[in-house]
Amino acid sequence: MANFLKDLNEPQQLAVKTTKGPVMVIAGAGSGKTRVLTYRVAWLLNQGVPPFNILALTFTNKASREMRERIASLIDPARAKGLWMGTFHSIFARILRAEASYLDYPSHFTIYDTADSKRVIKGIVKEQNLDDKTYAAGYVLNRISNAKNNLISATDYNEDPEIQSHDLQSRKPKLGLIYSLYQQKLHRASAMDFDDLLFNTNVLLRDFPDILYKYQQRFDYILVDEYQDTNFSQYLIVKKLAANNENLCVVGDDAQSIYAFRGANIQNILNFKSDYPDHKVFKLEQNYRSTQHIVSAANSLIVHNKNQIHKTVWTSNGAGEKIQVMKTTNEGEEASWVSGRIFELLQQHQLPYSAFAVLYRTNAQSRAMEEAMRRLNIPYRIFGSVSFYQRREVKDVLSYFRLIINPRDEDAFLRIVNFPARGIGATTVDKLVAAAGDTGKSLWEIAGDPSGNGVKVNSGIARKLAEFVTMIKSFSARLYKLTAFEMGELVINKSGIRKFYFEDESPESINRRENIEELLSGLQDFVSSPEEGETEVPLRTLDEFMQDIALLTDADTKQEKDDDSNKVSLMTIHAAKGLEFPYVFITGVEENLFPSQLSINSQSELEEERRLFYVALTRAMTRATITYAETRFRYGNFNFCEPSRFIDELDPEYIDQMTTRLPGKKKPAKSESFAESRKNFRRITEASDTTTNKAAAEDEDNSGFAILEPGVLKPGMEIKHQRFGLGNVVTIEGSGQNAKATVAFAGTGNKQLLLKFARLKIMG
DNA sequence: AAAGCGGTACTTTTT
DNA sequence: GTACCGCTTT
Numbered sequence: 075m076a077n078f079l080k081d082l083n084e085p086q087q088l089a090v091k092t093t094k095g096p097v098m099v100i101a102g103a104g105s106g107k108t109r110v111l112t113y114r115v116a117w118l119l120n121q122g123v124p125p126f127n128i129l130a131l132t133f134t135n136k137a138s139r140e141m142r143e144r145i146a147s148l149i150d151p152a153r154a155k156g157l158w159m160g161t162f163h164s165i166f167a168r169i170l171r172a173e174a175s176y177l178d179y180p181s182h183f184t185i186y187d188t189a190d191s192k193r194v195i196k197g198i199v200k201e202q203n204l205d206d207k208t209y210a211a212g213y214v215l216n217r218i219s220n221a222k223n224n225l226i227s228a229t230d231y232n233e234d235p236e237i238q239s240h241d242l243q244s245r246k247p248k249l250g251l252i253y254s255l256y257q258q259k260l261h262r263a264s265a266m267d268f269d270d271l272l273f274n275t276n277v278l279l280r281d282f283p284d285i286l287y288k289y290q291q292r293f294d295y296i297l298v299d300e301y302q303d304t305n306f307s308q309y310l311i312v313k314k315l316a317a318n319n320e321n322l323c324v325v326g327d328d329a330q331s332i333y334a335f336r337g338a339n340i341q342n343i344l345n346f347k348s349d350y351p352d353h354k355v356f357k358l359e360q361n362y363r364s365t366q367h368i369v370s371a372a373n374s375l376i377v378h379n380k381n382q383i384h385k386t387v388w389t390s391n392g393a394g395e396k397i398q399v400m401k402t403t404n405e406g407e408e409a410s411w412v413s414g415r416i417f418e419l420l421q422q423h424q425l426p427y428s429a430f431a432v433l434y435r436t437n438a439q440s441r442a443m444e445e446a447m448r449r450l451n452i453p454y455r456i457f458g459s460v461s462f463y464q465r466r467e468v469k470d471v472l473s474y475f476r477l478i479i480n481p482r483d484e485d486a487f488l489r490i491v492n493f494p495a496r497g498i499g500a501t502t503v504d505k506l507v508a509a510a511g512d513t514g515k516s517l518w519e520i521a522g523d524p525s526g527n528g529v530k531v532n533s534g535i536a537r538k539l540a541e542f543v544t545m546i547k548s549f550s551a552r553l554y555k556l557t558a559f560e561m562g563e564l565v566i567n568k569s570g571i572r573k574f575y576f577e578d579e580s581p582e583s584i585n586r587r588e589n590i591e592e593l594l595s596g597l598q599d600f601v602s603s604p605e606e607g608e609t610e611v612p613l614r615t616l617d618e619f620m621q622d623i624a625l626l627t628d629a630d631t632k633q634e635k636d637d638d639s640n641k642v643s644l645m646t647i648h649a650a651k652g653l654e655f656p657y658v659f660i661t662g663v664e665e666n667l668f669p670s671q672l673s674i675n676s677q678s679e680l681e682e683e684r685r686l687f688y689v690a691l692t693r694a695m696t697r698a699t700i701t702y703a704e705t706r707f708r709y710g711n712f713n714f715c716e717p718s719r720f721i722d723e724l725d726p727e728y729i730d731q732m733t734t735r736l737p738g739k740k741k742p743a744k745s746e747s748f749a750e751s752r753k754n755f756r757r758i759t760e761a762s763d764t765t766t767n768k769a770a771a772e773d774e775d776n777s778g779f780a781i782l783e784p785g786v787l788k789p790g791m792e793i794k795h796q797r798f799g800l801g802n803v804v805t806i807e808g809s810g811q812n813a814k815a816t817v818a819f820a821g822t823g824n825k826q827l828l829l830k831f832a833r834l835k836i837m838g
Numbered sequence: 839a840a841a842g843c844g845g846t847a848c849t850t851t852t853t
Numbered sequence: 854g855t856a857c858c859g860c861t862t863t
């Protein structure tokens with residue numbers, strides 16, 4: 075066993091062997107973080123710690139699967155059986171199912187994903203006759219999610235004067251009410267959303283000391299991956315579970331915290347030292363991934379952040395090539411240049427397509443890249459498309475499954491009660507919903523006995539409702555007698571879904587059909603693959619299948635399928651976290667795009683953007699290339715762009731600036747700093763406008779239009795808009811980034827313009 | 839119930 | 854620009 079420690083450098087070894095007491099491992103990019111985690115678990119097992127006493131928490135299914143596989147390759151897999159290893163959500167969902175009765179939930183509660191939650195919120199907003207723009211589902215869910223991640227219950231929310239005055243000020247006083255109703259609905263539906271899994275775990279550990287004690291005893295050793303991404307709710311769970319002996323090992327890199335916008339609290343890692351005074355810190359500073367130039371450039375960038383743990387990432391790899399910076403005229407050229415460059419490098423160095431990644435800040439940027447790739451016949455894989463389980467037809471089928479398992483699941487009920495159409499229209503459903511609200515019963519109960527619950531329907535509708543209820547009951551009766559696959563077949567055939575999707579031959583229908591087939595084949599796989607360690611396959615039910623997939627995302631399923639495929643990867647930087655590629659292109663590195671427009675007013679958000687850029691750079695092993703465009707077509711407008719401040723922040727020593735040679739102009743001397751070239755920027759772009767910018771050539775009078783600084787525009791001003799012409803500003807609403815102006819245009823009447831987008835010229 | 843329209847919103851998104 | 858939602862139309 076001492077043997078495998080030879081694969082580790084000194085700090086790594088210490089991080090593995092120091093098993094007692096709190097340990098924080100600060101793992102710089104590419105420093106072998108996963109290696110430490112896996113070796114530490116293997117080490118513990120080799121020391122004789124029973125696997126069921128070890129809890130290892132990750133953020134993604136992928137990370138936990140990888141860890142599992144790598145542990146299996148280090149030691150006898152049978153000995154790893156029983157490890158509590160998985161994502162925060164899956165581990166605590168498992169515990170919640172076991173202890174559900176304490177929280178007045180059945181153990182087969184349904185887990186609502188974001189889309190389900192939004193539907194519930196929409197329903198509430200509608201029922202309460204609230205404005206669905208003021209209370210946009212996404213925004214409301216965000217607020218609720220934030221509250222839950224900070225362990226603020228609906229009651230707390232409504233009683234907190236600060237929150238209340240905030241909501242009042244933002245003219246959304248009903249948020250608290252929606253939160254309360256939302257929780258009521260979820261509970262009535264025996265459902266929890268993602269945040270509830272953590273929130274309710276906290277409730278469980280807070281209100282039931284016996285249970286807390288039980289799990290404290292069970293988990294002698296706790297490991298947390300990506301600690302910088304934990305939110306308060308997760309932080310507290312870990313703290314409580316570890317309180318007994320504090321054999322806690324957290325691993326992370328504050329410089330790679332890029333999920334604050336989702337509630338991750340970077341303070342958790344920054345405060346570890348004060349939270350656990352007896353802690354030890356090990357810093358993994360040797361980077362095994364990248365060249366010196368890449369490491370140094372990344373370091374020179376990240377020092378601009380104030381809020382961080384000091385570390386010196388270094389590498390013994392070769393100097394390598396400098397970071398290339400390329401300016402292009404617009405996003406189309408940027409894309410062609412990148413794909414052309416990939417083509418070149420590929421042939422020069424005999425590389426596979428999979429050696430390349432193109433990263434961008436926003437998904438919308440992928441389009442231009444895709445087109446360019448297609449033109450050159452470069453195979454690519456694009457990450458971040460609509461998740462398989464999110465597709466409508468799949469959700470429809472899954473809703474049947476959900477209702478069969480948990481008839482109280484209202485969202486599932488509403489989704490399928492009239493799908494495929496069976497004559498139970500909106501009017502009837504509204505009546506059922508109203509009755510459910512009045513009686514506090516579930517839709518399912520009401521539907522089973524409409525007249526008994528004060529719902530008046532004619533005999534035809536009553537019959538149809540009865541048929542629906544009978545059908546679902548007949549499915550439920552077989553839930554534990556048939557395999558998941560057999561149930562799936564049964565449901566699809568008997569519900570009319572097969573008929574509905576398999577009737578016509580339109581490409582869309584064919585696509586849907588394929589997705590349903592795909593789901594069925596997933597069920598087939600599920601029932602025929604044994605759990606680890608099992609030799610015989612027991613009856614795998616639909617119930618088990620649903621528990622399995624509730625917390626699965628697309629990244630998990632699709633990855634496996636074309637893992638070996640040789641393609642260029644196109645993805646957002648967020649999606650690239652944890653990955654590495656020999657050649658990385660970071661595109662659209664422009665002010666207002668990267669850093670994002672929405673972040674530039676806030677120091678902390680700007681630092682997060684900088685960390686994001688740090689993550690992007692450190693994905694590269696051999697060479698990183700940065701590109702930016704002078705103009706970019708966004709939201710139907712041409713925007714002039716400036717190179718990102720992040721380019722300026724990189725130490726010029728590690729940079730090789732490539733520029734387009736404008737007609738009649740020499741390539742600027744290499745010594746010209748970016749700050750200088752930025753000063754000259756306007757002049758240069760204006761010069762190039764006439765020759766290279768098509769839109770500028772076509773559009774005679776587009777000079778002087780600009781996105782105005784917040785606060786400049788005042789009611790009464792006369793302005794000109796490129797499309798709408800002359801108009802008078804009526805009112806300004808909101809402030810800063812959200813400022814909205816109502817403008818009375820001569821031709822088109824009143825328009826609401828978001829000032830962060832609208833390009834205006836002030837006339838008088 | 840599907841198709842067709844018009845209005846609107848628009849970062850990132852491990853679960 | 855375009856995707857998406859919700860409403861109206863057929």
